[in-house]
Amino acid sequence: MPAINAIYNYFVVHSTCTFQIESETEAARLAWFERHDAAHPVIVAVAGGEVIGWGALSRFYTREAFRHTVENSVYVRPDCHRLGVGRQLLAELVSRATALGQHAVMAAIDSAQAGSLALHAGLGFVEVGRLREVGYKFGRWLDLVYMQRLLGAN
Numbered sequence: 001m002p003a004i005n006a007i008y009n010y011f012v013v014h015s016t017c018t019f020q021i022e023s024e025t026e027a028a029r030l031a032w033f034e035r036h037d038a039a040h041p042v043i044v045a046v047a048g049g050e051v052i053g054w055g056a057l058s059r060f061y062t063r064e065a066f067r068h069t070v071e072n073s074v075y076v077r078p079d080c081h082r083l084g085v086g087r088q089l090l091a092e093l094v095s096r097a098t099a100l101g102q103h104a105v106m107a108a109i110d111s112a113q114a115g116s117l118a119l120h121a122g123l124g125f126v127e128v129g130r131l132r133e134v135g136y137k138f139g140r141w142l143d144l145v146y147m148q149r150l151l152g153a154n
C-alpha cells in the first residue's frame, strides 16, 4: 500500500492526470483497498523487488445496474515510463475484467494526457464522451474524456 500510494501521490502533486489535489493519506488508501474485492482486483508491477506500477478495476458507479461495468486505473512510477509497464498493466486488467465476466471497462482521462489517451487507444478503448471544464487544477479548467472498451460478455 505505501508503494502504491507513493506512486499515486507523485501524480497528485505534479499532474492533472488525477483530479485529486490533496495527497491521499495512508488510511484513505487502505480504505480504497478494502473497497476492492475478487471482482475488482488491484495489481502491481514489480521489478527488482520494487513496485514500479499498479493498476486496479474499481466500481464505475455503485448503483446495482452498473455492476457489469468497471473503471480502470493505471499508474507507473515516473522513472519507469515508456518501458511497456503501463501497457502490460492495462492489458492484464482487461484480461481479468474479461475473465470476471465484466461487460465494459471505462477510463476517465484528463484530455491533456496524450500518453494515457494513446495507451488506452492502443488497447482498443474508444472515446465515448468528453465533459468540458469539469475539473479545475493548477489554475486551469480540465476536460474529462471517457474512453470505453466493451468486452462482449453478458
Ligand SMILES: CC(C)(COP(=O)(O)OP(=O)(O)OC[C@H]1O[C@@H](n2cnc3c(N)ncnc32)[C@H](O)[C@@H]1OP(=O)(O)O)[C@@H](O)C(=O)NCCC(=O)NCCS
Residues within 6 Å of the ligand: 011, 017, 072, 073, 074, 075, 076, 077, 080, 081, 082, 083, 084, 085, 086, 087, 088, 107, 108, 109, 113, 114, 115, 116, 118, 119, 120, 122
Ligand atoms: C499513462 C501511463 C500509465 C503510461 O505508462 P507507461 O508505462 O509509460 O506506458 P507504456 O510504456 O506501456 O506505453 C504504452 C503506449 O502508451 C502510449 N504512451 C505512453 N506514454 C506516452 C507519452 N508520454 N506520450 C505519448 N504516448 C505515450 C504509447 O502509445 C505507448 O506505446 P509505445 O511506447 O509503443 O509508443 C504513465 O504515463 C502514467 O503513469 N501516467 C500518470 C498516470 C496516468 O495518467 N494514468 C492513466 C489514467 S488512469
